[in-house]
Amino acid sequence: MTPPGADGGDTGRGGATGAGPATPGTEGFTALLEDSAEDLYEHAPCGYLSTLLDGEIARINTTLLGWLGLTREEVVGRMRFSDLLTVGGRLYHETHFAPLLRMQGEVSGVALELRRADGGRLPVLVTSGVKKGSDGQHLLIRTTVFDARERRAYENELLRARREAEEAAATAERERESTERERRRLREVLATLQRSLLPPSLPSVPNLEAAAHYHTASPDHLGGDFYDLFPLGEGRWGFFLGDVCGKGPEAAAVTSLIRYTLRAAVLHEPDAVGALHVLNGVLYERGAGGDPRHCTVIAGSLSPLDTDGDGIPGAYSIRFAGGGHPPALLLRSDGGAEYLPTPGGVLVGVLPDPRFVGTEVTLRAGDTLLLYTDGLTEARVGPESSRYGERALLTFAENLAPARAHHLVDVATALLGTFDPGADDDTALLALGVPPHHPQAPGTPT
Amino acid sequence: MDVRRRNNVVITGRPDGPVVMPAHGFGCDQNMWRLMVPALAERYRVVLFDYVGSGRSDLASWNPERYASLDGYARDVLEICEELDLRDVIFVGHSVSAMIGVRAVARAPHLFSELVMVAPSPRYLDDPGTGYRGGFTEADIEELLDALDSNYLGWSAAMAPVIMGNPGRPELGEELTESFCATDPTIARVFARTTFLSDTRDELPGLRVPTLILECERDPIAPREVGAHVHAAIPGSTLVTLEATGHCPHLSAPEATAGAILSFLRERGR
Amino acid sequence: MTELITGIRRIRNGTILAVRGELDFHSAELFHRTLRELTHNPGEVLVIDLDGLEFCDSSGITGFITARHRAVDAGARVALVNVPAHTARVLSIMGLDGILPAHPTVEAALDDGVRPTGTTGA
Known part of the structure; x- marks a missing residue:
């Protein structure tokens, strides 16, 4: 298209004629001229x-x-x-x-x-x-x-959008605050509930040092780990530590059931194997009702010995049984460390008539027994997300032994802190140790 | 904060003359008086100011509670008088400022000698209960608020270079005109509501200061019916009707407006 | 984290349930939904193929036990194949290697059933 006035300046303004003959296809130009x-x-x-x-x-x-x-x-x-x-x-x-x-x-x-x-x-x-x-x-x-109809419609839209955005932002802020409050409240409830599943403090046992730690992986989930130490009478003490499969409120409810069942069973059954059978019966029955719940556990009792066989006083005999649980770890007073397996023990609550195996060990002066849940051995470490594992735990124990109960729990807790924070398994630790024997000064009869 | 800076107080005219204090109305700022100031400055000490929230006042001193009432604006006036130690003030209020003046005089009658009302209205809304006709309904005021909003959007683009502090346009004149009437929309909405929903009719009969009422023959905001109401309500007041159109005779007819004020003051020996 | 993937394939005398990724508290719900879609006939085998299972915690073990109970209730049995070493160790610690028998291959798992003495637990 020829630009209007391209060759004639503004001669077309006012309809002047004679600026040149109109050629076909230049009607627009002509109209402008007119x-x-x-x-x-x-x-x-x-x-x-x-x-x-x-x-x-x-x-x-x-x-x-x-x-x-x-x-x-x-x-x-x-x-x-x-x-x-x-x-x-x-x-x-x-x-x-x-x-x-x-x-x-x-x-x-x-x-x-x-x-x-x-x-x-x-x-x-x-x-x-x-x-x-x-x-x-x-x-x-x-x-x-x-x-300005269109422009005003657009501006009104802008105004409306701005008002809506301001309202939405205010609403979101209120909801965020409300959610945050709710979340804090829930965490408090969960923490309270979690505490209710554990003994508020460990009892004081004559000539025995006991220490425990519960590591919560997430404040938003109830963990299913549990432990306890309680008197059985006549100087004997019962204990257990375990891990309910799964987590959340259902797991917490089962944890509570397990805790009371085991306390009663350890008290009334003649040995730990019997106590696990009682617990298994309760959980299996519950599972048959459509809510399958299992746990791994080590449960047992402590009986004071007059001497440890070498004439050193203050030893305890420990008899315990395990059901599907990682083996207990014994740190000896001489610096050695070993696992105490309970082979064949099956996850509690799975089978109607499972086999549980008991074992017995003497805890001498300076010896400490560590019970733990698999949050410790299964924690991810290293670049390949490999597991910490039983072998590493044994090496850790060998390097540490001999160790008194509180020190052992403190060091193990610190070890947990070095693991991948993304790991979301809770961990329970329970250490039971006989204080080291300090021979009396020479010449003083014992 | 310093009241002079807060209210952008500007003093001009004869330093030893009687004090004239022109006060702007809703919409703009002290620049409204620009065409009239020379006529006043020969004889009087002219104290100009912007209400907090208007013109070049300190916007940080603005708060929605204080300035949601005409008394809040009246406090601005009294605080300026106190700060500058002004006495026998001739207060000249345009539009809503006339009623702000009524409230200031009522609270501190000893500070004021005369009151000049330019295009005043004690109530903009009709009052069917008493038959009073202010000329507007609440729906009209909502329309005004919409107009403020839509022009804020339009102006925000025009104002962008000013807001960005464009150093390439240092001309004082342009800066002046651009700040003129361009107020924060939130503040403007509050001032608009305070202005157009106010009612000062009950305070008029108690006014004991000599008062001049200036009205325009054709004023879309304050019609003559309203001027007559104000005149009748204030004992001993003088009503002057200017051959002028619009709501701002000090802009459209500055000589006539100044002349009417000056002759009123001369007659009173000021 | 690798998300859990489950797959179901019917074979002549049973079902293969493939499980890949991470089976934990969060993903166990998907696993249980998948289990509910399975049907078993007497004498059949549910083969759980764990090739590609990167992580399995106690929630996952509970899932295997549930699968095993459902199969046994229907007169079928369950077998695991391609069990990662870590899971094998957990199953062993939990004393479950007897009731969730592991086989090197699917064929071996299917063959196991024809032997007169199965190793299924209950």
């Missing part, structure tokens, strides 16, 4: 009006009259610019638009609404300028009016 300033004013795609300084409308174009639905006779000399506005718009005009125009001589892009004859409204953008005489005297005001 366009008059007057026609452009009247039918421009925007509204024009001129007012006296007091706002009285002196001239208005056909486009704007069409938008308003008014005739020239109704408007010119009869109405002021502010009469075309909504009442709110008139207030805005008087308090902002008119003073600005007076002060600056022009105002541009102000959003207002026109009132149409049919009662409808037309959002517009208004630009006004003051025409000044040669001496700077204000003569009249020229105003252009643009149809």
Whole structure:
């Protein structure tokens, strides 16, 4: 397409003829040539009006009259610019638009609404300028009016979106706070519940040192590990440590059941194997009801010995049985360490008539027995997420032995702290040790 | 904070002259008086200011509770008088500021000698209960708030260079015009509501300060019916009707407005 | 973490349930849903193929036990194949290697059933 006036400057303005013969395909060019300033004013795609300084409308174009639905006779000399506005718009005009125009001589892009004859409204953008005489005297005001329906719809959408975003942000903040409160409350409840599954403190046992630690992997989940140490009468003590399969509230409920069942069973059954059979019966029966729950456990009893066989007093005989649980670890007073397996013991609660195996060991002065759950041996360590494992635990024990109960638990707790924090298995530790024997000073009879 | 800075106090005119304190209305700031100040400055000490939240006042001093009542704005006036130790003040209030002046005079009558009301209205809303016609309904005020909102969006783009602190446009004049009328939309909404929902009619009869009421012949905001109401309500007041259109005679007819004020003050020996 | 994937394939005399990824407290629910989709006929074998099982904690072991109970209740039996060393060790510690017998291959697991003396527990 040939640019209008490409070869003739602005000769076409005002409809001058003779700028050259019209060739086919240049109808647009011809139409431009024939366009008059007057026609452009009247039918421009925007509204024009001129007012006296007091706002009285002196001239208005056909486009704007069409938008308003008014005739020239109704408007010119009869109405002021502010009469075309909504009442709110008139207030805005008087308090902002008119003073600005007076002060600056022009105002541009102000959003207002026109009132149409049919009662409808037309959002517009208004630009006004003051025409000044040669001496700077204000003569009249020229105003252009643009149809802003789409722009206003878009702006309203923006405003609405901004309000909604502000409300949504406020709501989200409230919900976040509420969720955070709820979460804190839940954690407190969980912590309380978890504590209720463990002895508040270990009892004081004559000539025995006992220490325990419970490592909670996640404050949002109840762990299923448990332990206890309790009197059986006549100087004997019962103990157990275990791990319920699974976690959460159901596991906690089973943990509670296990704890009370085992306390009673260890007290009343003649040996640990019998106690595990009682527990197995309870869990298996519960599982048959559709809620299969199992646990691994080591349970047993401590009986004081007059001497340890070598004539050193203060030893304990420990008899215990295991059901599917990692073997207990014995740290000897001479610096050795060994596992005490209970082979063949099966996960408690799985089979109607399982086999459990008991074992017996003498805990001499300086010996310490460590019971633990698999959170310790199964913890992921190293770059390949390999497991810490029983071999590493044995090496750890050999390097540490001999160790008294509290020290052993402290060091093992520190070891847990070095493991991958992503590991989400709880860990329970229970150490039972006989204090080292310190021979009396020479010459003092024992 | 220092009241002078807080309210952008500007003092001009004859230092030993009587104090004239022009107060702007809703919408703009002390620049509204620009065309009239020269006529006043010859004889009077002119104390100009912006209400907190308007013009170049300290926006950080604004709070929605204080400025949700005309009394909050009246406190601005009294605090300026106190800070500058002004006495026998001739208070000139435009539009809503006329009623702010009424409240300031009621609280500290000893500070003021005359009150000039330019296009005043004690209540903008109609009151069907008493037959009072302010000219507006609450729906109209909501429309105004919408207009404020939609123009804030439009203006935010226009104001961007100012907000960004464009160093390429240091001309003082432009800076002045751009700050003129461009207030924070939240503050503008509060001022609009406070202005257009206020009602000071009950305080008019108690006014004991000589009062000049200036109204425009054709004022879309404060029609002559309202001017007549104010005149009737204030004992001994003078009503002058200006041959002017619009709500801002100090802009559209500054000479006539200044002339009416000056002759009123001369007659009173000020 | 590798997500758990389970797959079911019917074979002539049983079902192969393949388990890949990490079977723990969080993923055990998927495993149990998969189990509920399985049906067993008397004499059939449920082969649980653990090739690709990267992690299995006590929740996973509970899942295997549940699978085993469901199979046994229907007169079928269960066999594990491709058991990772770590899981084999856990099963051994828990005393479950008797009731969840492990086989090197699917064929071996299927063959085991035809022998007159199975090693299934109960």
